[in-house]
Amino acid sequence: MDDKLKIKISIADRVYPLTVDPAQEEGLRSASRKIDTMIKQFEENYAVRDKQDVLAMCALQFAAQTEQKQINTSAEIEEAEERLKKMDIRLSEMLSK
Numbered sequence: 001m002d003d004k005l006k007i008k009i010s011i012a013d014r015v016y017p018l019t020v021d022p023a024q025e026e027g028l029r030s031a032s033r034k035i036d037t038m039i040k041q042f043e044e045n046y047a048v049r050d051k052q053d054v055l056a057m058c059a060l061q062f063a064a065q066t067e068q069k070q071i072n073t074s075a076e077i078e079e080a081e082e083r084l085k086k087m088d089i090r091l092s093e094m095l096s097k
Contacts, residue, residue: 006019012039039055
């Protein structure tokens, strides 16, 4: 049996019919709301000519957020590895005494 849902997502005053797994529905609806909120903010704060300009700005904003999270995660991993190396050195020194 196919457990897919047929839903309609609205983005920038257009409706997109989708067939999704039930586990994806909440995330897609949330993303749709965030995009529409961002569109409204861009339209209020900038002189935009059409929806394509606003959608491009939204895409850039979301991509930048994703990239920044990856950069931050990478830096945190490097920092944790460095701390673990220092702890390993200290532990080795203590055990060798």
